Structures are given as structure tokens and as C-alpha cells.
Amino acid sequence: MGRALTDNPLDDEVTRFLRAHPDVEGVEYLLSDLNGVARGKWGPPQSLAKAATVGLNFPLSVFGLDVWGREVPDIGLHVETGDRDGYCPLAPGTLRLVPWARRPTAQAILTMLTEGGRPFEGDPRQQLRFAVDRLARLGLKAVAAFELEFYLLDPNAASPPDGGLASVFSGVGGPARENVYGLSDLAAYNDLFTEIRTAGMAQGLPVDTIVSEGAPGQFEVNLKHRGDAFAAADDAIMLRRLIVETARRHGLKATFMAKPFMDRNGNGMHVHVSLLDREGRNIFAAAGDGERRLGRSVAGLVEAMVASTLLFIPTWNGFRRLQPGSYAPTRASWGHNNRSVAVRVPASEPHARRVEHRLAGADANPYLVLAAVLNAMADGLEREANPPPPVDLNAYEAPVPALPATMDEAIRHFERSDFVRKAFGVEFRKLFATVKRAEMQAFLEEISPLERSTFL
Incomplete structure (x- = not known):
């Protein structure tokens, strides 16, 4: 199971957002891969509760894709190691509307943690955290x-x-x-x-x-x-x-x-x-x-x-x-x-x-x-x-x-x-x-x- 982010006030951010935008029908979750390509998944508004706590599941190998979105076998993150999941909570302050969407939609940036709750080094956003x-x-x-x-x-x-x-x-x-x-x-x-x-x-x-x-x-x-x-x-x-x-x-x-x-x-x-x-x-x-x-x-x-x-x-x-x-x-x-x-x-x-x-x-x-x-x-x-x-x-x-x-x-x-x-x-x-x-x-x-x- 993922680790609850007790030191992150994301619950309040999600609550405020949904109160301000009660008509939102879906959420686009974004992870920036090594090439800066946005990858992720779509979820219902109810999924924000999990995103704000334990985080959504994504394979660690999403940060081992080439620019065409293909797996690179030599990185050691795919099936040879079980293609394990990491846990991706919301990045604070990134929950926003999608202005160009035809139906009311939100988008949010995620960042990856390992099973033990440590920042995953393959995530570019976590590399910026180390520099900060x-x-x-x-x-x-x-x-x-x-x-x-x-x-x-x-x-x-x-x-x-x-x-x-x-x-x-x-x-x-x-x-x-x-x-x-x-x-x-x-x-x-x-x-x-x-x-x-x-x-x-x-x-x-x-x-x-x-x-x-x-x-x-x-x-x-x-x-x-x-x-x-x-x-x-x-x-x-x-x-x-x-x-x-x-x-x-x-x-x-x-x-x-x-x-x-x-x-x-x-x-x-x-x-x-x-x-x-x-x-x-x-x-x-x-x-x-x-x-x-x-x-x-x-x-x-x-x-x-x-x-x-x-x-x-x-x-x-x-x-x-x-x-x-x-x-x-x-x-x-x-x-x-x-x-x-x-x-x-x-x-x-x-x-x-x-x-x-x-x-x-x-x-x-x-x-x-x-x-x-x-x-x-x-x-x-x-x-x-x-x-x-x-x-x-x-x-x-x-x-x-x-x-x-x-x-x-x-x-x-x-x-x-x-x-x-x-x-x-x-x-x-x-x-x-x-x-x-x-x-x-x-x-x-x-x-x-x-x-x-x-x-x-």
C-alpha cells in the first residue's frame, strides 16, 4: 500500500477545487516522462481523494520509455524486475481546469514515490526537488x-x-x-x-x-x-x-x-x-x-x-x-x-x-x-x-x-x-x-x- 501524505495539505486543496467547480466530470492526471512528454490517465472526480492521500498507481517504468513511448529493456524497470508500481500523489498547486476541454475537466500534475514513500529518482520532478x-x-x-x-x-x-x-x-x-x-x-x-x-x-x-x-x-x-x-x-x-x-x-x-x-x-x-x-x-x-x-x-x-x-x-x-x-x-x-x-x-x-x-x-x-x-x-x-x-x-x-x-x-x-x-x-x-x-x-x-x- 502507498504511504499517506500526512504532511501535505492536498485534501484541503481538492476540497476547495471541487467546491469551486462542482460540474467537473473528469480529471486528467499528468506525469512528465524523461523527454517531457505528458503521460498519465483519466479518472473521475472521486479519484482525487486517493490522489491527495496515497497517490495513484503507475509503474516505475513509465520513466523508462523512449521518445516514442516504447519500453527500453536495458533500464531494468520492466518485466525483468516485475514492472513494479510506484505511488503518485498530486503535486501541490497543480490542480487546475482544462480550458480547451469540451466538457468540464480538471488536470493535475503527479510526482512519484516508491513503495517505501521515498522520492523515486527516475522522476524528473523529484530530481528538481533534490536540486531545490x-x-x-x-x-x-x-x-x-x-x-x-x-x-x-x-x-x-x-x-x-x-x-x-x-x-x-x-x-x-x-x-x-x-x-x-x-x-x-x-x-x-x-x-x-x-x-x-x-x-x-x-x-x-x-x-x-x-x-x-x-x-x-x-x-x-x-x-x-x-x-x-x-x-x-x-x-x-x-x-x-x-x-x-x-x-x-x-x-x-x-x-x-x-x-x-x-x-x-x-x-x-x-x-x-x-x-x-x-x-x-x-x-x-x-x-x-x-x-x-x-x-x-x-x-x-x-x-x-x-x-x-x-x-x-x-x-x-x-x-x-x-x-x-x-x-x-x-x-x-x-x-x-x-x-x-x-x-x-x-x-x-x-x-x-x-x-x-x-x-x-x-x-x-x-x-x-x-x-x-x-x-x-x-x-x-x-x-x-x-x-x-x-x-x-x-x-x-x-x-x-x-x-x-x-x-x-x-x-x-x-x-x-x-x-x-x-x-x-x-x-x-x-x-x-x-x-x-x-x-x-x-x-x-x-x-x-x-x-x-x-x-x-
């Missing part, structure tokens, strides 16, 4: 916010030569069309973006600015900063789902694929982070000591970047995004107010000083991205590490370590990393690397259409 706890031992708390880029695709448009879908502005204005920050592009899809903002408000998502990005049909939605790392990552999970479903209602497809077009910018997931002390003060804000602690955090981020690239770029396609001049970093670099670096210190007032981590693809798992960032910052602070000189100009040409250029290289760095072992644990390191290696092998065994058209 590590910062807490230093007397620190993270404030974080995500930015998500995506393309809007038109299923009804003529297909491009590669057989994919065209973006909503493909063929409009010629091949050189970018229209960065173009208000006309936002106005063209005013109804869709208004619905995203309205539905976001209904879900409690702190949607901030919406931007037309650097390629035809590419957009970015920015979220406001949260003083709770879990809430920030939950926001990113919920926002991706909201954008996809809202686009579908408008007859479009939204994709967070890291590199859907070879000749256009890829989709990134940037995360902004500052750290507060026990009195709620930004430790980077103070003159002198603030600069030193910012430098130590940056040093940790830069030094851990090669080893943890696989967490930020977890897909075969994602490595196509890392191209010089594309605003996707290719080197373990940092700098002030410089968008070509991997770790940017944005221009800001002292009280808002923070780091922006720019490496992750939009298809990465937000929990693992934020866990990697927070662990690296904690590591730099614990070791009192000194950062390398900042890069002031073009970081693509800077004499600093290059990031892994292939999935195979990234896996090898990840598997050997003491940073990853210390931050995420031996078992998670093995689990994640095994799943990623299985995915890589599947791509290596696929004969591409280009090969057939060339050699057949």
Missing part, C-alpha cells in the same frame, strides 16, 4: 522563469520538398522573410494568442510577453518569474500543452521540435534564474559580494555545461539546432548582455540581476533543465569557483570549450561526469543515458529518404 533541497542547505531559494519558442504550422498549406509541414508564413514575403518582433505577425493570429493568454489566466499561468521570433511562423511566449522552482517548471509543462491544444482548436499545429527547418532558427527554451537568501534578498544584487556570488554561480554553470548538455539537448534532432550564428550556443561561454553566449547576464537593475541559461531546446524536460541549472549554480557556490573571462563579442569564435556536437558525444560526457553523478545520482545517470542511447541507435538504424533518393 541542495540550494536550501545553502540557505538559498531560486526564482525562475521559462521562455518557450515554437513554430505554428499550417496542415492545409502545400508541403515543402522535405515532406514536412509548412509554417504559417512559409511562402509569404519570399525566402528572406524574418519579420523579427513583427507586430503584424501577432495581429494575423490575434484570436489564437488572445485565447492562449485567456486560457493561461484561467489556469493560473503567469503568461507575460508574446513575441514574433526570428523565422517565419516562429513565436515565443515568456512566463513571469516564480518564487517557487516547481511552479516555474510546472508552468512550462502546462504552457506547452496549452499552446498545442489551442493551436489545434484553430486548425493549426504548434511544434516545439528543436529544429523543424534546417534553413531557419531552431526552437529554444531559455530559463532565467536568480537566488534569494533567507531574508528574501537577491544574492546577486549587492555590490562586491553580489558580483562574487554571481561569478561563482556562473562558473558552476559553465564548468558543468559540457557534462550536462544531454539534459538540455536530449533529442537526436536537437543537435541540429546548435549552429553558429543561430542564437543557439555552441560553446560553454558566458557574458554580460550578449545573446551569442550560453549563459547570459541580462541588462537589468541590481535587484533583478540574474542569469539566463540559453542552451536548452524547446523539446527538453523543464524539470531536468532547471535541476541541471540549479545544481550547477550550487556547485559553483559550494566550491567558490572562479568564472573564466566573460565573452564580450561573438561567442561562436571564442577560445572556450565547445559543446558536444552529436548525441553520441553528449551521452559519453554525461555517462563519465562526476558532476552528473553527484547532482543526479548514479541510477538516474544510468537510466537517462540508457534511454538516450536506445533512441540514438534507432536513428542510426533508419535509412533516410535522402539516402534512398541518392543511392537506390
